[in-house]
Amino acid sequence: MYKKILAAVDGSAHGNAVLDSVAELAKLTGGTVHVIHIRPSLVYDAGLATSVVPTEDAAEGQTVVDEALAVLREKGITAEGEVDEGLREDLAAILVERAEALGSDLIAVGPGHYSGISALLHPSVSRGVAKTARVSVLLVHSEG
Template sequence: MYKKILAAVDGTSHGAAVVEAVASLAKLTGAEVQVIHIRPSQVIGGAIASTVVPVEESDESRRVVDEAVARLRGEGITADGEVDEGLREELAAILTERADALGSDLIAVGPGHYSGISGLLHPSVSRGVAKVAHVSVLLVRADEA
């Protein structure tokens, strides 16, 4: 069924749920898993001068990926991981391009977690991935109390 899964993690409970779901699928199908975390950046400034600023520290990004890969490998799953960088508006495109480059046949993502005004300002990555992906997309929700 699935041979190569791209698992997008973000350090939230939804990212942890993605890893759990992907672990179950990979054990069932023997799939390899590529974990990816995209360190988001945003443009700060105006029309004359602007700067691209990372939203999180690179150490935090690496920790998110390393923990997910360790969890998968601990289950006997072939897994590797990477940290990419991109503007918030480009995250869905980066994920789908990476899935294409890797030959992934499934992209696993968590749902967007912005609401209200933030939801209007930040595009939904999961919706964007589902719209443009050339492969199946698994949307994984975390159990929240």
Template sequence: MYKNILAAVDGTSHGAGVLDTVASLAALTGASVHVIHIRPAQVITDGISGGVFATEEPAEGRQVVDEALTRLRAGGVTADGEVDEGLREDLAGILVDRATALGADLIAVGPGHYSGISALLHSSVSRGVAKSAPVSVLLVRTDES
């Protein structure tokens, strides 16, 4: 069964659902959990100049991970974590690359947050992970999903 779980969290109720689920799995299997939060960045140009800008402050990302680790460890789960940064369109690839580097045998993610026209404009991270991951992927749905 699973021994090394990568749990992607974003500070929303979807991320909380991922944590609840991986905590239960880890308790059953003795797995360790590596929490990752990716601070999304966007390329912004004004026609002449531009750059890549994070859409979240570094302290916000660290707080998301620290709260996740506190929650998991309080439940007796061995856990560590990191904050990374990447372009929105690269998030799925970053998760798959980290899972591979960590030797994870399961990637747990929440569902996409977009609906309507936004869903057409933004790629689904969970779908991208499921399509390219060399290991099992768990899509954790919440009541809000």
């Protein structure tokens, strides 16, 4: 059980809590961890032209993954990782699709950190993953 864990990280305290939790699980099960960071993009509609704009550059996304891999490997966990891109409203679907493609048996995510009007404008990634994944989902809470 939980031999192939997909861990979604974003460079925040929530992502760090996800890493701590999956490291402990992987130690217990002898499992491996696949770290994923999705660079979210936003669609801007400027009348005649529509453009898709990433909210961070590629180097920032790779740094998030590299730092997560270093933490896991320092704890003796076999880990690999990737940076993907996607529209903010598609992040949950991307995570579920990658978990299926990788044969993951657990998806670990942090809670959404939107509040107020932002919570209405941006879909909850963790809720979307929990509703659509065909494997177990671990929602990791942090104080961050």
